[in-house]
Amino acid sequence: MRIRCPLCGERDSREFHVMGAAEWLARPAPDAGLEAWDAYLHLRDNPAGPTRELWFHEAGCGAWLVVARDTVSHAVFEAVVAWEAGA
Numbered sequence: 001m002r003i004r005c006p007l008c009g010e011r012d013s014r015e016f017h018v019m020g021a022a023e024w025l026a027r028p029a030p031d032a033g034l035e036a037w038d039a040y041l042h043l044r045d046n047p048a049g050p051t052r053e054l055w056f057h058e059a060g061c062g063a064w065l066v067v068a069r070d071t072v073s074h075a076v077f078e079a080v081v082a083w084e085a086g087a
């Protein structure tokens with residue numbers, strides 16, 4: 001699988017480390033309550049199909065990316081730097 005890092009260009013996915021769903025960017029407020037924090041920390045979907053994930057360009061620029069891809073076909077639709085992607 002190839003990922004086009006917005007800072008480095010197209011690279012092999014082995015240069016990256018996947019950290020899971022991009023919902024990690026939507027952190028609850030500190031006073032959001034136990035249910036919100038429980039869901040944030042422990043509940044994740046495991047979609048078969050299109051998804052957004054956080055990837056770290058470990059062997060490259062060190063940037064966090066939000067990668068939109070299909071978990072079935074492994075097609076990569078888009079990769080953007082996380083601070084530009086928002087939640």
Ligand SMILES: [Zn+2]
Nearest residue numbers: 005008060061
């Ligand atoms: Zn990079």
